[in-house]
Amino acid sequence: MKERGIPQELQLLRGLRPRMNFSESEESYYLYKEKGYEGEMNFDKWAVPLSKKMIFLNDINLNQNNNNFQVDSFGISSGTLHHFEVKNLEGDYSIEKGKWTSPSGNPVKNPLLQVDKTETHLNQLVKNYNIPLSVKSHLIFINPEFHLYDVPSNLPIIYPAQMNRFRNNLLQNSSKIRNADIRAAEKLLSLSIGGSPYNSVPKYSYEELRKGIVCSGCGEFYTEAKRILHCEFCGVRESCSDAVLRSVEEFGLLFPDFKVTTKNIFDWCKVIKDERTVQRVLRSNLQMIGNKRSSYYIKGTREKE
Ligand SMILES: [Zn+2]
Numbered sequence: 338m339k340e341r342g343i344p345q346e347l348q349l350l351r352g353l354r355p356r357m358n359f360s361e362s363e364e365s366y367y368l369y370k371e372k373g374y375e376g377e378m379n380f381d382k383w384a385v386p387l388s389k390k391m392i393f394l395n396d397i398n399l400n401q402n403n404n405n406f407q408v409d410s411f412g413i414s415s416g417t418l419h420h421f422e423v424k425n426l427e428g429d430y431s432i433e434k435g436k437w438t439s440p441s442g443n444p445v446k447n448p449l450l451q452v453d454k455t456e457t458h459l460n461q462l463v464k465n466y467n468i469p470l471s472v473k474s475h476l477i478f479i480n481p482e483f484h485l486y487d488v489p490s491n492l493p494i495i496y497p498a499q500m501n502r503f504r505n506n507l508l509q510n511s512s513k514i515r516n517a518d519i520r521a522a523e524k525l526l527s528l529s530i531g532g533s534p535y536n537s538v539p540k541y542s543y544e545e546l547r548k549g550i551v552c553s554g555c556g557e558f559y560t561e562a563k564r565i566l567h568c569e570f571c572g573v574r575e576s577c578s579d580a581v582l583r584s585v586e587e588f589g590l591l592f593p594d595f596k597v598t599t600k601n602i603f604d605w606c607k608v609i610k611d612e613r614t615v616q617r618v619l620r621s622n623l624q625m626i627g628n629k630r631s632s633y634y635i636k637g638t639r640e641k642e
Contacts, residue, residue, distance in 0.1 A: 338522050339529075341381060341395035341410075345590070346534035347374055352587045353538060355556050356546040363539050376425025376479045377409055383479070383500060390414050390511040392522045398532045399525075401458040401465075407532065408455060413522045414511040418470035420459060422452050423477045431486035449492060452476050466528065468521050475503075543592060548607035550580050551587075562608045581606060581618040585634075596633040597623070 350367045353359075359367060377396070384393060391412040398407050412419035428440035437445045452474050459472045474493050478485070481497045488494065495503045549558040550566065554573030559566045559580070566575045585597055588605050595601060599616040609615055619625075624637035 338392050339394045339397065339526060341377060344370070344374060344396060344534070345532065346370065346537055348590055349534055349538045352591050353541055353546070355551045355558065356548075357539065357541055359539065372425045372427075373423075376423050379425070379479050380410060380421065380423045380477060383504065384410070384412070387412060387504060387507055387511075390508060390514060391419070392514060392518055394522060394526060394529075397525070397529045399458070399462060399528060400530055401462045404458055405530070405532075406455050406458050408459075411522075411525065412507075413470065413518050413525075414507075414514065415518070416470060417511075418459065418463065418468075418472045418521075418525075419507070420452075420456060420472060420474045421477055422448065422455070422474065423479055424448055424483075425480050426478060427480045427482045429484050429486065432488055448476055449494075452493065462528070466524060468524050469517060470521050541591070543595070546591075548605055550584050550606050550608050553580075553583065559608050562606075562610065562614075566608075577609070577614065578618040578622065581609070581615060582622055585619070585623070597635070598633045 347370050350370060354367060381395065384391075387393075391414040394408075394411040394413070396407070396409065397411060398405060400406075408420060409423045410421040412421065430440065430445070431438050435447065437447045439445045456472055456474045462468070463470050463472065475495055476493055477495045477500070478497060479500070483497055485494070485496070547558070550562070551557070552559055552566075552568040552571060552573055553575060554568055555571035557568065557570040560569055562577060562580075564577055566577060566580050568574075581602065584606050585602055588595070588602065589597060597619070599612060599619060602619065603609065603612045603615045606615060619634045623634035625632050625634055627633060
């Protein structure tokens with residue numbers, strides 16, 4: 338019922354990274370987000386056979402008692418709200434006295450605490466809104482290269498090697514999707530809120546960011562622009578209009594308050610030498626608002642001239 342897109346926060350980080358210098362912690366946060374998204378997409382692939390019997394809501398933000406929380410994936414079936422927390426950790430982790438340790442020996446946040454907290458919020462939420470579902474949480478480690486040492490039993494953890502058996506169990510224990518499940522899913526979806534991705538990314542301003550068009554293949558900047566842009570680092574080729582439109586998307590995401598004007602996009606793309614090239618691309622792909630001098634562009638069908 339709700340598919341997963343690239344999270345806005347990750348899109349922002351991807352847009353910012355080539356244009357500013359991330360600190361070490363910003364860089365590792367970015368890599369963590371990429372890794373997490375990769376894991377969620379692998380989870381979605383794994384979950385395809387379940388969709389006959391389960392309604393999936395992916396990447397949902399909710400608020401309960403002023404607590405914002407995010408759920409990677411809900412699967413709703415037969416009166417049960419399966420809450421899937423997906424982790425894409427890699428390597429040998431261990432638990433000692435409840436503390437989790439990474440392969441390099443550093444302490445890491447205990448993901449079970451997060452699962453518990455979310456489950457508590459969810460239990461309150463379904464009770465408050467009279468949603469007839471009982472919550473069941475699963476902590477899924479999806480990366481085949483993950484191992485956890487010294488694990489107490491009876492934790493709601495699913496390891497990579499158990500994934501197929503776990504899925505078979507879910508299939509066997511779920512009946513067909515009922516109307517009550519659909520109604521409950523719709524209710525949950527109606528309660529979902531937009532996240533605020535701008536708070537968790539590094540601070541930035543237009544002036545500080547490096548201008549230019551970033552190659553879609555390798556993330557380096559194009560060094561020159563003709564009808565076809567050719568990346569001298571990775572060899573990718575892209576039409577000038579595709580590259581400009583990609584840059585417009587990025588510009589709109591990073592600066593939602595700025596208008597898409599020829600002048601702004603010309604400055605943002607930098608590598609294009611003639612402002613008229615930018616104008617031509619905008620005119621033939623976007624909808625122009627306003628008169629010639631003070632016009633700006635929004636998404637929509639192009640105006641016939
Ligand atoms: Zn490239």
